[in-house]
Amino acid sequence: MSSATLPRxxxxxxxxxxxxxTGGIEPSRRARLxxxxxxxxxxxxxxxxxLKWNRAVEARPYLERLIQLGVERGPLDEYTAEMxxxxxxxxxxxxxxxEVIVPRFAEIxxxxxxxxxxxPKRLQQFIQNKREFWKRYDIGILEIDKNPFPPVLSxxxxxxxxSPNLLNLxxxxxxxxxxxx
Amino acid sequence: xxxxxxxxxVYRKIFEFQGDQCYRQQFEDSQQxxxxxxxxxxxxxxxxxxxxxxxxxxxxxxxxxxxxxxxxDEPLPVxxxxxxxxxxxxxxxxxxxxxxNAVLVxxxxxxxxxxxxxxxxxxxxxxxxxxxxxxxxxxxNLLNDAYWRSCALxxxxxxxxxxxxxxEFTIPNIDVSSGFFHVDVEGLNGNAxxxxxxxxxxxxxxxxxxxxxxxxVVSIPSDLSDEVPSxxxxxxxxxxxxxxxxxxxxxxxxxxxxxLHSKSSGIETVSVGGVSLPFSQPTSxxxxxxxxxxxxxxxxxxxxx
Amino acid sequence: xxxxSLGSLRSFSxxxxxxxxxxxxxxxxxxxxxNLVGHIAAFPEIYxxxxxxxxxxxxxxxxxxxxxxxxxxxxxxxxxxxxxxxSIVAVTSSDSNLGAxxxxxxxxxxxxxxxxxxxxxxxxxxxxxxxxxxMYDLYNPTIKKIETLKLEKRLxxxxxxxxxxxxxxxxxxxxxxxxxxxxxxxxxxxxxxxKLKPAPWTRRWEIFGCAGIEDSWSGATPWFKRKLQKTKVxxxxxxxxxxxxxxxxxxxxxxAVQKQIQKFENERHAAGLTRRRILRSAAAAx
Numbered sequence: 001m002s003s004a005t006l007p008r009x010x011x012x013x014x015x016x017x018x019x020x021x022t023g024g025i026e027p028s029r030r031a032r033l034x035x036x037x038x039x040x041x042x043x044x045x046x047x048x049x050x051l052k053w054n055r056a057v058e059a060r061p062y063l064e065r066l067i068q069l070g071v072e073r074g075p076l077d078e079y080t081a082e083m084x085x086x087x088x089x090x091x092x093x094x095x096x097x098x099e100v101i102v103p104r105f106a107e108i109x110x111x112x113x114x115x116x117x118x119x120p121k122r123l124q125q126f127i128q129n130k131r132e133f134w135k136r137y138d139i140g141i142l143e144i145d146k147n148p149f150p151p152v153l154s155x156x157x158x159x160x161x162x163s164p165n166l167l168n169l170x171x172x173x174x175x176x177x178x179x180x181x
Numbered sequence: 182x183x184x185x186x187x188x189x190x191v192y193r194k195i196f197e198f199q200g201d202q203c204y205r206q207q208f209e210d211s212q213q214x215x216x217x218x219x220x221x222x223x224x225x226x227x228x229x230x231x232x233x234x235x236x237x238x239x240x241x242x243x244x245x246x247x248x249x250x251x252x253x254d255e256p257l258p259v260x261x262x263x264x265x266x267x268x269x270x271x272x273x274x275x276x277x278x279x280x281x282n283a284v285l286v287x288x289x290x291x292x293x294x295x296x297x298x299x300x301x302x303x304x305x306x307x308x309x310x311x312x313x314x315x316x317x318x319x320x321x322n323l324l325n326d327a328y329w330r331s332c333a334l335x336x337x338x339x340x341x342x343x344x345x346x347x348x349e350f351t352i353p354n355i356d357v358s359s360g361f362f363h364v365d366v367e368g369l370n371g372n373a374x375x376x377x378x379x380x381x382x383x384x385x386x387x388x389x390x391x392x393x394x395x396x397x398v399v400s401i402p403s404d405l406s407d408e409v410p411s412x413x414x415x416x417x418x419x420x421x422x423x424x425x426x427x428x429x430x431x432x433x434x435x436x437x438x439x440x441l442h443s444k445s446s447g448i449e450t451v452s453v454g455g456v457s458l459p460f461s462q463p464t465s466x467x468x469x470x471x472x473x474x475x476x477x478x479x480x481x482x483x484x485x486x
Numbered sequence: 487x488x489x490x491s492l493g494s495l496r497s498f499s500x501x502x503x504x505x506x507x508x509x510x511x512x513x514x515x516x517x518x519x520x521n522l523v524g525h526i527a528a529f530p531e532i533y534x535x536x537x538x539x540x541x542x543x544x545x546x547x548x549x550x551x552x553x554x555x556x557x558x559x560x561x562x563x564x565x566x567x568x569x570x571x572x573s574i575v576a577v578t579s580s581d582s583n584l585g586a587x588x589x590x591x592x593x594x595x596x597x598x599x600x601x602x603x604x605x606x607x608x609x610x611x612x613x614x615x616x617x618x619x620x621m622y623d624l625y626n627p628t629i630k631k632i633e634t635l636k637l638e639k640r641l642x643x644x645x646x647x648x649x650x651x652x653x654x655x656x657x658x659x660x661x662x663x664x665x666x667x668x669x670x671x672x673x674x675x676x677x678x679x680x681k682l683k684p685a686p687w688t689r690r691w692e693i694f695g696c697a698g699i700e701d702s703w704s705g706a707t708p709w710f711k712r713k714l715q716k717t718k719v720x721x722x723x724x725x726x727x728x729x730x731x732x733x734x735x736x737x738x739x740x741x742a743v744q745k746q747i748q749k750f751e752n753e754r755h756a757a758g759l760t761r762r763r764i765l766r767s768a769a770a771a772x
Contacts (some may be wrong), residue, residue: 004527007516007737015542017729030722065727086725109514164321166328166357167462173360174468174475 006072009064010110018058036062037087039142044093044101048143048152053117056140060115062087063142067112070102104146116141116152248304250275251311264303268310269430272300282461283312284429285320285327297323299398299413300430315434315461325357327427331396332457333362334424335432336440338417339386340366340453351450354425359483361476363454365446373451374443383440393433394418436460437469441477454480520741523748526767528673529740531643532568534598535605535624536743540733553602554743558750560625561764566632568768571595572640572676574658575609577622578631588630591620592660596645610648612657617649637667637768638676641697650687651680651699669771685710695721 017032025031039059043049051059066087069080075098084094105112118139125133141152246263249256250271259274268288272280280300289295290308297313297320304310313320330352337350349367374382397416411423417432429435438457446452456476458464464472530537535557538545569575573595581589593609596619600606605624610617622629648656655678667673679700682691685707692702693714706714723729747765754760 004525005530005735005737005740007514009731013728013732015732017726029720029726033722033726061728061731065731069727083725083727087727107514109516163318164325165462166315166325167458167464169325169357170360170456170458170472170475171464171468173358174471177475177478178471 006068007110009061009068011060011064011113011115012057013061018054020055020058037089039063040066040087041090041093043142043144044088044097045090047147048141048149050118050139050141053138053140056115056142060113060142063144064111064113067097067101067105067144068110070097071105071108071112074098101144112145114141114143114145114152116143246304246307248307249309251309256309261304264305267301267303268298268312269300271304271310272312279312281430281433282314284315284324284434284459285313285427287311287313287320297427298400299327299396299427301395302398302400315459323427327429328457328459329355329357329362330424330426331428332435332438332455333364334396334415334417334422334428335386335390335435335438336362336453336455337364337366337422338420339382339389339440340364341420342389342418343382343385344369350422352422352424359479360472361441361454361456361480361483363452363480365450365452367450369451371445371447371449371451373445374453379440379443386438386440389418390432390435390438392418393431395431396428398424398428434460436463439473441473442480444481454483516737516741520737523741523744525737525741525744526765526770528767528769529744530735531570532767533743535601535603536740536747537601537735538739539601542732550602554746556603557625558747558764560627562754562760562762564629564632565762566624567634568766569595569607569632569634569637570639570673571598571643571645572638573634574636574638574662575607576631576633576635576662577609577620577629578633579622579626579629581628590660591618592635592658592662593618593620594645594648594656594658596648597621610645610656611660612653615653617653617656619649633664635662635664637665638674640676640678644696645698646689647682647687647691647694647696647699648680650682650689650691652683655680667768669768672769693719 019027020032020035021027022031022035025034035055036059039049039051039055040063043059043063049056066083069077069083073080075081075084084097088094088097101112118141121137121139122134123137125135127133143149143152244263246261248259248261248271250259252275257275259271261271268283268286269280272283283300286298286300286302287295288298288304288308288310290306292306300312313324315324317324333352333355337352341348341350345368347368351365351367353363353365355362394417399414401412401414411425413424413426413428415422415424415428436458438455440453440455443451443453454476456473458469458472526532536554538550574592575595576590576592578588578590580587591609591611593611595607596610597608598605603625606621607624608619608621610619612618679698681700682702682705684705691699692706692710696702703711744765751764754762
């Protein structure tokens, strides 16, 4: 790596890698990367994806770093090219990354992605002896910013967040006074 | 006085109907205090004029009224007893959950302008009613004021139970933005409560609030406004207070609650301040700690009124 | 509810980067700042001792700050030149047990490890047919002088495999004349590929993917090859972007440290105590 050091990525990141369930693949570090690769590929193609929350949290730094490599170093850099090739096995996605996604974030600081939490979902797993087995999943939305879709949070939600709701009033006041000290 | 003679009859009849000992207790207490006696007398009489006289006749014939309860789909028509049934009863036709969550009611009568009332107030006319809970964004300021007032009233009731029944309270109008509520107590000889006492009272307050006591409300007719300075009379448990505005449905709607501090605010009066959050607005203990700390600082700084 | 209460927080900490919607609006200030400071591109290689620990829960801002001050003070007393793994370095350290009271060792730098005051580098040479490796603490106060005899890099950032290489690759003349590096030219990369002695080796060099070893695969026995295929191939690890990010340095940290070094230098120069410069880069010099 001859190029200069990169800035931090502006997303929360744990200090160790988290294990992920790998479905059909035998669990290993390779399998984990494979799961993440699928997510990153899908996210670059679709720009907004709905995932299990823990996977979205884990995949976000990878996506973020990949976009950052594109933004900071460009397609000609050797390391960037190698990473793009591995993380985006579909050729057209590498082109899309360099020609569509990266230009959106030129001269802009990280984060380039957003993560939202959705209400948990209950899904039926299987039926055994006429008994239904359900499981609860935490769901997140991972998206690349400045995508053409309508925003996840509506315009009003910003207003709601400054509602004169009692808890909000008291907490705002408390924090303000706490900071002034 | 002629009214005195009529009183026991009316009085007995009211409570025959309501089957409640509390008003009786209050009434007997008030006989020592001539001024209160007059007021309660008039209220009761008014009760009789507006509602109760009819209740007596209702023994044979109860007047019915149809009230529409606002829902997401179509309004639900509910048959109620005029001047007896409250919005709480109406909401119970929808579900108990809705009824328990209702904090205030938006009433749109078929004749006349709409107004907001308490959940435990009897309905008088045909109207469409809509519940207001802590999640509604429309009446937030009204809700906050009602909640703050209710908390002050609960504080007064708790102090009355834990200290002395003969205490006198004034409940000042405090804006929510000040961060705390307070009540002024007369009858403690100007002695502020110590930290230990406040801790004990706070412990008692928890059980008091947990008991889910309803706020029972009587609105005072305008012809009595000269004698009674307030618009409503509120009963919480065994205690009756005048109130200048709307109150919430029940103490079960109070979540975190803490009496913070007391200080003497005059020769005779002691002011007791607290802070609270609704049950439906839960918060972490960290945030609550920040709120309490802020309220305490602001209350201690506030000039004694 | 939580979001609402957090929403009220936002008005005070508008810098929370992971908040949606407020994201991606700030322009790239850190790059501008780096240009302003004159950030040295090869900072992590020249000053590995000023980096943060790759283990995140060992990072401690106060400890790092205190160590950095001690390191700067030490660098005012001794000239620590720029050198890389692969450079030929001479270290003179004092030794009370020797007649000359000092000991000079010349060798190729094969490792630089650890951060802060504990930074170590290892020199290797062959003396009378025996390989000798000496590990020096960079901030050891008994070190009197460090000279870079030949400034160059090798193909790898860790040359530990020289221990199993033929001795000719780690034999250097003790009386070697220092070679001056022309300022402003990039650091030359010595593309020597070493031949290893026959196995067994101290470590399984063939699985580390070292670029500076010539054909380690053909010499391996079939038994090794089978085993390697089953378990040991982990060349996919280099694609773990975030693992690399966790271990690597960040521009923010480097710019902050470089600023601190510049400020320290300027203060000392203004006081007229010294003319010594800490921050130097042969490749970036004008």
